[in-house]
Amino acid sequence: MQIKANHLTYTYMKNTPFETNAIDKLDLMIPGEQFTSIIGHTGSGKSTLVQHFNGLLKPTDGSIKIGEWTVKSDTKQKLLYPLRRHVGMVFQFPEHQLFHETILADVAYGPMNFGFSKEEAEKVAKECLANVGIDDQLFDRSPFDVSGGQMRRVAIAGVLALDPELLILDEPTAGLDPEGQEMMMKLFHDWYEEREERSIILVTHQMEDAARYSDEVIVMDGGNVIDRGTPRQIFAKKAELEKIGLTVPESVQLLEALQAHSESELNTSAFTLEDTVESILSFLHKKGRD
Amino acid sequence: MTNDIHVDHLYFRYHEQAPYVLHDISLTVKQGEWLTILGHNGSGKSTLARFFNALHVPKEGKVISCGIDTKHANEWVNIRRQVAMVFQNPDNQIVAPTVEDDVAFGLENAGIPYEEMHERVYRSIERLGLRGLETQEPHRLSGGQKQRVALAGALALRPKVIVLDEATSMLDPTGRIEVLSMVEKLRKEENITIITITHDVTEAMLADRIIVLHEGSMAYEGTPDEILSDENALRKVGLRAPFIVQMANELKRQQVPLPNGVLSHEELVTSLCKLKPIT
Amino acid sequence: MFDNVIIGQYVPRNSLVHKIDPRAKLLAILLFIIFLFISRHPVVLSLAIVITGTTFILAKIPFRYYIKGMRFIAILIFFTFLLHLFMTREGTVIVDWPWLTVYSGGVVEGSLIALRLFLLVLMASLLTLTTTPIDLTDGMERLMKPLKRIRVPTHELALMMSIALRFIPTLLGETSKIVKAQMARGANFSEGSLWKRLKSLIPILIPLFVQSFKRAEDLAIAMEARGYGGGEGRTKFRQLRWKRNDSIAIGVFVMFALLTIVFGFIE
Numbered sequence: 001m002q003i004k005a006n007h008l009t010y011t012y013m014k015n016t017p018f019e020t021n022a023i024d025k026l027d028l029m030i031p032g033e034q035f036t037s038i039i040g041h042t043g044s045g046k047s048t049l050v051q052h053f054n055g056l057l058k059p060t061d062g063s064i065k066i067g068e069w070t071v072k073s074d075t076k077q078k079l080l081y082p083l084r085r086h087v088g089m090v091f092q093f094p095e096h097q098l099f100h101e102t103i104l105a106d107v108a109y110g111p112m113n114f115g116f117s118k119e120e121a122e123k124v125a126k127e128c129l130a131n132v133g134i135d136d137q138l139f140d141r142s143p144f145d146v147s148g149g150q151m152r153r154v155a156i157a158g159v160l161a162l163d164p165e166l167l168i169l170d171e172p173t174a175g176l177d178p179e180g181q182e183m184m185m186k187l188f189h190d191w192y193e194e195r196e197e198r199s200i201i202l203v204t205h206q207m208e209d210a211a212r213y214s215d216e217v218i219v220m221d222g223g224n225v226i227d228r229g230t231p232r233q234i235f236a237k238k239a240e241l242e243k244i245g246l247t248v249p250e251s252v253q254l255l256e257a258l259q260a261h262s263e264s265e266l267n268t269s270a271f272t273l274e275d276t277v278e279s280i281l282s283f284l285h286k287k288g289r290d
Numbered sequence: 291m292t293n294d295i296h297v298d299h300l301y302f303r304y305h306e307q308a309p310y311v312l313h314d315i316s317l318t319v320k321q322g323e324w325l326t327i328l329g330h331n332g333s334g335k336s337t338l339a340r341f342f343n344a345l346h347v348p349k350e351g352k353v354i355s356c357g358i359d360t361k362h363a364n365e366w367v368n369i370r371r372q373v374a375m376v377f378q379n380p381d382n383q384i385v386a387p388t389v390e391d392d393v394a395f396g397l398e399n400a401g402i403p404y405e406e407m408h409e410r411v412y413r414s415i416e417r418l419g420l421r422g423l424e425t426q427e428p429h430r431l432s433g434g435q436k437q438r439v440a441l442a443g444a445l446a447l448r449p450k451v452i453v454l455d456e457a458t459s460m461l462d463p464t465g466r467i468e469v470l471s472m473v474e475k476l477r478k479e480e481n482i483t484i485i486t487i488t489h490d491v492t493e494a495m496l497a498d499r500i501i502v503l504h505e506g507s508m509a510y511e512g513t514p515d516e517i518l519s520d521e522n523a524l525r526k527v528g529l530r531a532p533f534i535v536q537m538a539n540e541l542k543r544q545q546v547p548l549p550n551g552v553l554s555h556e557e558l559v560t561s562l563c564k565l566k567p568i569t
Numbered sequence: 570m571f572d573n574v575i576i577g578q579y580v581p582r583n584s585l586v587h588k589i590d591p592r593a594k595l596l597a598i599l600l601f602i603i604f605l606f607i608s609r610h611p612v613v614l615s616l617a618i619v620i621t622g623t624t625f626i627l628a629k630i631p632f633r634y635y636i637k638g639m640r641f642i643a644i645l646i647f648f649t650f651l652l653h654l655f656m657t658r659e660g661t662v663i664v665d666w667p668w669l670t671v672y673s674g675g676v677v678e679g680s681l682i683a684l685r686l687f688l689l690v691l692m693a694s695l696l697t698l699t700t701t702p703i704d705l706t707d708g709m710e711r712l713m714k715p716l717k718r719i720r721v722p723t724h725e726l727a728l729m730m731s732i733a734l735r736f737i738p739t740l741l742g743e744t745s746k747i748v749k750a751q752m753a754r755g756a757n758f759s760e761g762s763l764w765k766r767l768k769s770l771i772p773i774l775i776p777l778f779v780q781s782f783k784r785a786e787d788l789a790i791a792m793e794a795r796g797y798g799g800g801e802g803r804t805k806f807r808q809l810r811w812k813r814n815d816s817i818a819i820g821v822f823v824m825f826a827l828l829t830i831v832f833g834f835i836e
C-alpha cells in the first residue's frame with residue numbers, strides 16, 4: 001500500500017504552553033510492497049508519524065494519502081474504520097492491549113469488529129495463533145495466564161487476524177530477550193514474504209534489524225525525514241547518523257574500524273554474520289596479494 | 291562488618307504446590323565487585339535479586355546481606371538501606387511527583403534530619419547529572435533520566451550495594467548508555483558493589499564476574515571472557531553470544547588463526563591486522 | 570485525546586502568588602469563599618473583584634490558559650444564571666411574554682450568583698495553577714495535622730494523594746495508548762446503542778485495570794525496597810517556611826472578611 005504525506009504537520013496540546021510540533025511540514029512517499037524501516041532518536045516523531053498511517057491521528061495540517069484513503073484534519077472518524085482493516089498496527093508492548101477471557105476470543109476480537117461471524121473470526125484466529133507459534137492447548141486459557149513472550153505473540157496474532165495489507169510495527173521487540181527478539185523479527189519477515197502485496201513499516205532502535213530486513217531505511221530527526229535510502233546507502237554514513245544520536249549496525253562498526261586501522265579499502269556494508277565474515281576474508285586475501 | 295552477600299543453598303517457590311523457581315543457589319558477592327546475573331526472561335533473575343535486600347526471605351536456605359541474616363524481620367529496613375535496588379520499569383518506581391522529592395523518599399523513610407537530607411539529595415542529583423531537573427515532574431523525563439532519578443534515590447542512601455534489575459531493558463540505546471556509564475562511574479568513585487541483572491550480553495561484558503541462571507539453577511559462573519566466548523553454552527540457555535564472539539568463532543571455523551577470548555572490537559581488529567595475509 | 574485536560578494543572582512562573590506558602594493560600598481561599606457567599610453588599614463584591622483581579626495579575630499566568638480551561642465552567646455558570654433569572658419572582662416585571670416572565674429580582678439574583686461562581690472558580694483555578702500539586706498536598710497535610718489526634722490518618726491520606734498526583738499523567742498516557750491499540754483493531758466507541766457503547770469500553774477498562782494493578786504492585790515493592798514503613802519516625806524533605814509575604818496575604822483576606830462582617834451590620 002502506498003503512502004503519501006503532503007505537508008503533514010502534527011501538533012500535540014495545541015494552544016497550551018506545552019504545545020509540541022511532533023511532525024513538521026513533512027513530505028514523504030513510501031512505495032507499497034516493500035519492507036521499510038524508520039529510524040530516529042527518541043522524540044524524533046516516528047510514533048506520531050506512523051499513527052497517521054492507519055488514521056489513529058489526523059494531521060493538524062496538511063494531508064496524508066494511504067492507498068485510496070485521504071486523511072485531513074477534518075476527515076470524519078467514521079471514514080477511517082475501513083482503513084484500519086487494511087493497515088494493522090503493533091504498538092510497543094502490545095501485550096498491554098489484551099483483555100478477553102480466552103486467548104482465542106482476544107484474537108477474534110478484531111475480525112468480529114469488522115463484521116466477521118463468531119465462527120469465521122475464530123477460524124481466522126486459530127490460523128493466526130498457529131502462525132505465531134501458540135499451541136492449541138492454550139486457546140482456552142486466559143491471556144493473562146501465559147508467559148510474557150507468549151502474551152506478546154497472542155497480541156500480535158490479534159493484529160494479524162485482520163489480514164492487513166500493510167503492517168506497522170512500532171518497536172515491537174522492546175523488552176524481549178535476544179532469542180525472543182530474533183524469533184519475533186523472523187515471524188514478521190515470514191509474514192511479509194508470504195504474499196506479494198504485503199508491506200511492513202518497522203520503527204526500530206535496532207540498527208541490525210533495520211539493516212537486515214529492509215528494502216529502504218528512512219531517517220527521522222526533529223519531526224522531519226532527513227535522509228532515506230537502501231540500508232547500504234544509509235549505514236555508510238556513520239558520522240551523519242552519530243550526529244543525530246544514532247549508530248550503525250555492529251558489523252559495520254567492526255568493518256569500519258578494521259578499515260581505519262589497516263588503512264586499506266574493504267566492503268563495509270555487510271549486515272549479516274556471513275557477509276561480514278566474507279568481507280573480512282577478502283580483506284585478508286587482498287592483504288596477501290598486495 | 292563484612293559487606294559481602296552470601297547466598298547458601300537457596301530454594302524458592304511462590305506457592306506450596308508451584309514448581310521451584312530457584313534451585314539450590316549458592317553464591318557470594320564480594321564487596322566492590324561487579325557481578326552480572328545473566329539469563330533469559332523467566333529464568334528467575336528477579337526472584338533471586340529480591341533475596342539480596344530481604345524483599346523475599348528464604349524458607350529453605352540462607353541469605354546473609356552485609357553481615358545480617360535476612361530472616362530477622364527487624365533488620366529488613368536496615369538491610370534495604372545498605373542494599374539499594376533499581377527496577378526494570380522506569381514508570382513504576384518513582385513515587386513522588388518531582389525529581390527532588392523522589393530522591394529524598396528513601397531518606398525521609400530513614401528519618402534523616404532535614405539539613406543532612408537536603409545536602410545528600412542535591413549531592414546525589416549532582417552526581418547523576420540531573421542538575422536543572424530538580425523540580426521536574428517524572429512523566430516529562432526520558433526513560434534514561436527516570437532511571438537516573440532512581441539511581442540518585444539509591445545513591446542518596448549511601449548503600450554498600452546497588453542491584454539493578456534489568457534497569458536498562460526498557461530504555462532506548464541512548465538511555466542505556468546514559469545509565470550504564472553512571473553505574474560505572476559510581477562503582478569507580480564510590481566503591482559500591484554492583485549487581486546488574488540482564489539478558490543483554492554487551493552489558494554483561496562490563497562485569498567482573500557473570501552468573502548464568504537457567505530455569506532457576508546456576509548454569510555457569512565465570513569471568514566475561516570465559517562465559518561470553520562460549521557460543522554454544524549460551525545458546526543452550528536461550529542467550530546469544532556477543533556479535534564479536536560470533537564473528538571470531540566463525541572466522542576461526544574458516545581457518546583464520548585468531549587467539550581465544552576475543553571480546554571487543556579493538557581486540558578483533560588488532561588481531562586481524564597482526565595476522566599473516568592469506569594467500 | 571486527553572491533550573486538552575488542563576484544569577488543575579500547575580503552570581510554573583516566577584510570581585509573587587507562586588511563592589506564597591500553600592497553607593496561606595488554602596486559608597485565604599477558604600476565607601474568601603465563605604465571606605463571598607455571606608455578603609451581597611456592593612462594596613464587598615467590588616472588593617472581591619479587586620482582590621481576584623489583583624491576584625490574577627500578580628500570578629502572571631497567560632490569559633489564554635484560562636479561556637480554554639474555563640469554557641466548560643462558563644456554560645455551567647450561564648445555566649445557573651438562567652435558572653435564577655427565570656425562577657426568581659421578586660421586584661418589578663421587566664419582561665412579560667405569555668410564556669416567559671422575568672422579574673428585576675431575577676436579573677439581580679442571576680447576576681449575583683454568576684459573579685460569585687465566576688470569582689470562586691477563578692480563585693480556585695488560580696490556586697491550582699500557581700501551586701504545585703505536591704505543595705497543595707503538603708499544605709493540606711499540615712493544616713489537617715490537628716486531626717491526627719482524633720486518629721485521622723493524615724500522613725497516609727497525603728501520601729495517597731501525592732501518589733495519585735504522580736500517576737495521573739502516566740495513567741492518562743496509558744489510557745490513550747490502549748484506546749489507540751483497540752481502535753487499530755477496529756473498535757468503535759461512538760456508534761450504536763448506549764448499551765453497545767458501554768460494552769465497547771470493556772476492552773479499554775480491563776487492560777487499564779490490569780496495568781494499574783501491575784503498577785500498584787511494582788510501586789509497593791519499590792517503596793518497600795526503599796525502606797518505607799509508614800509515617801512513624803519519618804522526616805520530611807519539604808519544609809514550609811512562613812514568610813512575611815504570607816502574613817501580608819492572609820492579612821488582606823482577613824481584612825476582607827472583617828469588612829464583610831462590618832457591612833453585614835450596616836445593612
Ligand SMILES: Nc1ncnc2c1ncn2[C@@H]1O[C@H](COP(=O)(O)OP(=O)(O)O)[C@@H](O)[C@H]1O
Nearest residue numbers: 012020022040041042043044045046047048049
Ligand atoms: N501524547 C503526547 N502529548 C504531548 N506530546 C507528545 C505526545 N506524544 C509525543 N509527544 C511529543 O512529540 C514528539 C515526538 O514524539 P514521538 O512521535 O513519540 O517520537 P518517537 O516515536 O520518535 O520517539 C516528542 O517531542 C514528544 O515529546
Ligand SMILES: Nc1ncnc2c1ncn2[C@@H]1O[C@H](COP(=O)(O)OP(=O)(O)O)[C@@H](O)[C@H]1O
Nearest residue numbers: 304305311329330331332333334335336337338
Ligand atoms: N509473583 C509471582 N507469583 C508467581 N510466580 C511468579 C511470580 N513472579 C515470578 N514468577 C514466576 O517465577 C519465574 C521466574 O520469574 P522471574 O524471577 O521474574 O524471572 P526473570 O526476572 O528472570 O525474568 C517465572 O516462571 C515466573 O512466572
Ligand SMILES: [Mg+2]
Nearest residue numbers: 046047048170
Ligand atoms: Mg515512539
Ligand SMILES: [Mg+2]
Nearest residue numbers: 335336337456
Ligand atoms: Mg525480571
